[in-house]
Amino acid sequence: MGLRETFRGCLGEERILDDESSLEAFADDLTEEEPSRPGIVLFPEATAEVQAIVRAAAKDRVPLTVRVTGSNVAGLTVAPEGGAIVDLSRMTRLEIDAREMIAVVEPGVTWAALKPELERLEPPLRVGYPLSPPHTSVLANCLLDGLGNLSLRHGSLGDWLTGVEVVLPDGSLVRTGSAAASASWCSRGPLPDLTGLFVAWQAATGIVVRGGVHVWPAPAFRRRLFVLAGERRGAFETMRRLARSTIADDAGGLSWPTGKMLFGVPRPGPRDPAEPEFFVYVDVTGETERELALRLERLDGLLAALRAEGHRLEPPFSIADLVRLEPRFARFADFPTSLDFLLHAPGVDASGAPLGGGLTWVGTYGPGSRLEEAADRVVPIMEQAGYAPAIVSRPMRGGHFVVLRMLMTFEKGDSAQRRLARETNRKVLGAVLPLGFLPYKCPPWAWELLQEQLDPGYAALLAKVRAAVDPGGIMSPRAWRRTGGGGS
Numbered sequence: 001m002g003l004r005e006t007f008r009g010c011l012g013e014e015r016i017l018d019d020e021s022s023l024e025a026f027a028d029d030l031t032e033e034e035p036s037r038p039g040i041v042l043f044p045e046a047t048a049e050v051q052a053i054v055r056a057a058a059k060d061r062v063p064l065t066v067r068v069t070g071s072n073v074a075g076l077t078v079a080p081e082g083g084a085i086v087d088l089s090r091m092t093r094l095e096i097d098a099r100e101m102i103a104v105v106e107p108g109v110t111w112a113a114l115k116p117e118l119e120r121l122e123p124p125l126r127v128g129y130p131l132s133p134p135h136t137s138v139l140a141n142c143l144l145d146g147l148g149n150l151s152l153r154h155g156s157l158g159d160w161l162t163g164v165e166v167v168l169p170d171g172s173l174v175r176t177g178s179a180a181a182s183a184s185w186c187s188r189g190p191l192p193d194l195t196g197l198f199v200a201w202q203a204a205t206g207i208v209v210r211g212g213v214h215v216w217p218a219p220a221f222r223r224r225l226f227v228l229a230g231e232r233r234g235a236f237e238t239m240r241r242l243a244r245s246t247i248a249d250d251a252g253g254l255s256w257p258t259g260k261m262l263f264g265v266p267r268p269g270p271r272d273p274a275e276p277e278f279f280v281y282v283d284v285t286g287e288t289e290r291e292l293a294l295r296l297e298r299l300d301g302l303l304a305a306l307r308a309e310g311h312r313l314e315p316p317f318s319i320a321d322l323v324r325l326e327p328r329f330a331r332f333a334d335f336p337t338s339l340d341f342l343l344h345a346p347g348v349d350a351s352g353a354p355l356g357g358g359l360t361w362v363g364t365y366g367p368g369s370r371l372e373e374a375a376d377r378v379v380p381i382m383e384q385a386g387y388a389p390a391i392v393s394r395p396m397r398g399g400h401f402v403v404l405r406m407l408m409t410f411e412k413g414d415s416a417q418r419r420l421a422r423e424t425n426r427k428v429l430g431a432v433l434p435l436g437f438l439p440y441k442c443p444p445w446a447w448e449l450l451q452e453q454l455d456p457g458y459a460a461l462l463a464k465v466r467a468a469v470d471p472g473g474i475m476s477p478r479a480w481r482r483t484g485g486g487g488s
């Protein structure tokens with residue numbers, strides 16, 4: 001029986017794609033992952049349709065891969081050849097409970113759609129934005145436990161979820177969090193925390209159709225600043241000190257190649273030793289102008305103390321001033337933003353196709369005290385492979401852990417470049433894993449490496465939970481599979 005037959009009646013025929021050319025567009029993502037053409041793509045618009053799809057897939061044993069916009073940079077939406085993709089981008093309902101500061105979102109609600117709805121409230125609310133494109137999904141990023149510009153205060157995005165409504169692999173519907181026992185989505189507890197059964201699971205335990213997400217008051221005054229750091233050690237120490245203070249809402253560091261790319265240099269060459277190695281961005285806010293001024297004064301004091309310890313740090317300058325001098329910096333002035341320079345190099349190739357298009361990274365969460373050691377390991381690996389060492393870091397949840405991300409852009413159409421990116425990613429992750437830097441939005445190749453140091457009890461429990469929730473093994477065939485042990 002064909003796949004269209006399997007899913008006939010689950011949703012309108014016009015929301016099923018199975019022609020060759022349409023399927024081709026769903027075969028690939030931004031990364032070096034090998035393309036693989038799905039057999040069918042389904043676009044449900046309602047929870048009942050998702051339930052019908054999952055029941056039909058379970059009956060005919062069709063593997064399901066979940067997708068919203070495919071921007072995860074981890075190969076997660078590349079389905080196995082001939083499998084089914086469930087595209088949730090048309091589920092776009094959004095409700096905001098302004099009094100409880102909760103947004104209840106369906107998977108298709110994007111950062112760009114949420115922002116104006118929060119800003120027009122009186123008083124306005126805000127959410128933390130990742131650097132991912134504005135058209136990407138709020139709920140997907142929370143479920144993938146990503147990071148955003150309020151993560152210094154509020155942790156990774158999985159922590160912002162207050163509960164979820166999920167279609168389980170047998171098609172039944174479950175609600176978690178306070179919404180499991182009341183009309184309110186206000187909190188994740190106090191019941192046993194089953195929301196975690198769907199965070200970072202990459203759809204292996206079910207398809208989330210709704211989720212409650214924390215949003216926060218928007219302070220009236222804000223200043224975004226850049227601090228240039230002569231060496232990365234000074235940048236890392238600045239971030240650590242900021243994380244322990246109440247000065248900033250957000251702080252993060254970007255190494256020099258990212259700045260060069262922003263200025264249109266697609267493959268930055270060796271660094272001039274006179275150039276700063278890192279720039280640290282800092283978001284400072286206040287309820288009043290006086291509170292903002294006090295925090296800025298404390299920032300100056302913190303930087304002066306670090307300079308006295310020998311770190312080369314320039315005085316902070318505001319992004320607003322910088323944008324006046326160089327409009328390209330406007331991308332950092334307000335979020336969500338489009339870092340298009342990471343997605344496409346300037347220009348076209350001989351056939352007129354855009355250059356670049358390949359983006360990959362090793363994104364990890366790990367202990368902040370080991371940032372220097374980790375960077376010392378990865379910079380030579382990236383340089384030896386011919387990549388400028390583009391590193392992004394950010395302290396999370398008051399500095400209890402940090403993000404460390406090593407990114408590479410490459411020519412999507414060039415198989416040698418894809419191979420080099422794949423090999424370099426493995427070496428980079430292999431260098432930082434023993435230091436405790438673990439991959440988030442874990443790509444299948446990274447999971448292979450991670451298993452080598454995984455507690456066997458944890459691995460066995462993971463496999464047991466998965467088998468209990470999805471005995472037919474239809475969900476997310478490429479996520480969290482045990483390798484070398486016959487699958488989970």
Ligand SMILES: Cc1cc2nc3c(=O)[nH]c(=O)nc-3n(C[C@H](O)[C@H](O)[C@H](O)COP(=O)(O)OP(=O)(O)OC[C@H]3O[C@@H](n4cnc5c(N)ncnc54)[C@H](O)[C@@H]3O)c2cc1C
Nearest residue numbers: 068069070071072130131132136137140146147202203208
């Ligand atoms: C330039 C650039 C910058 C980025 N910067 C950041 C950043 O700063 N921080 C950050 O966190 N990310 C960042 N990302 C990564 C990325 O944008 C996010 O992971 C992305 O927003 C996920 O949304 P999506 O709609 O593309 O999800 P998709 O890629 O379509 O989905 C990925 C996976 O999420 C899971 N999933 C999605 N929806 C559901 C659901 N309803 N139920 C169950 N599982 C589901 C599935 O496993 C699915 O395969 C960046 C990406 C780019 C391209």
